Amino acid sequence: MINEQIRDREVRLIGENGEQLGIMSVREAMKLAEEAELDLVKIAPTAKPPVCKIIDYGKYRYELARKEKEARKKQKVVELKEIRLSPNIDSNDLNTKMNAAKKFLSKGDKVKITLRFRGREMAHMNASKHILDDFAESLAEVAVVEKAPKVEGRSISMVLAEKNHNFKEEYIMPKMKTSRAAAKRFKVTGTGKLKRNKAYKRHILTKKTTKNKRNLRKPAIVDATNVKNMKKILPYM
Secondary structure, rough: OEHOOOOOEEEEOOOOOOEEEEEHHHHHHHHHHOOOOOOOEEEEEEOOEEEEEOOOOOOOOHHHHHHHHHHHOOOOOOEEEHHHHHOOOHHHHHHHHHHHHHHHOOOOOEEEEEOOOOHHHHHHHHHHOOHHHHHHHHHHOOEEEEEEEEEEEEEEHHHEHHHHOOOOOOOOOOOOOOOOHHHEEEEEEEOEEEEOOOOOOOHHHOOOOOOHHHHHOEEEEOOOOHHHHHHHHHHHO
């Protein structure tokens, strides 16, 4: 929240250079922000009292976006690599596949090991399962079995993950989209209420009375029962 949107009685104020200005009324804080020709921005709404800072709001939003971008760069994105084996694989090829799996695991990726069967080999699927067990046992020092071997059609698959990995996987929430059509009609008032412009004020005016057209020009406050639904299509308002 910024400027007139802040409705708290008092706030803890931080100056534009980071200095602590103490607890004061919102009116006093707004006056100081106006004198500095800057904005009053609430940066810690859950604090008691809320913390506000005198800052250029455009610059503040730019800094937040930049920090978010840098944080995403540092996040570890875990990929699922796949290594395919056959029931008749020889020891040299098996060692090559194991080295490839170690390389993927060392980068923090997960590895799906797939044992594929063809034709008559399908009759001996259970007898060949030991190949996956041996594969996992050979990599026991660097990997753990995240998903046990499981039959998937013409193959048996398991998933290995790096052992004792220290990084923390993070889920990035997709950005919520704002309905541009709704954004043109709805505004937030200084008291935090949702105000809407009425529809049909330019549509078939010849059939409307003067009083009706005059009423259509006036904005109206959205009913409290509809505010929750409107916030879903206007997430950043």
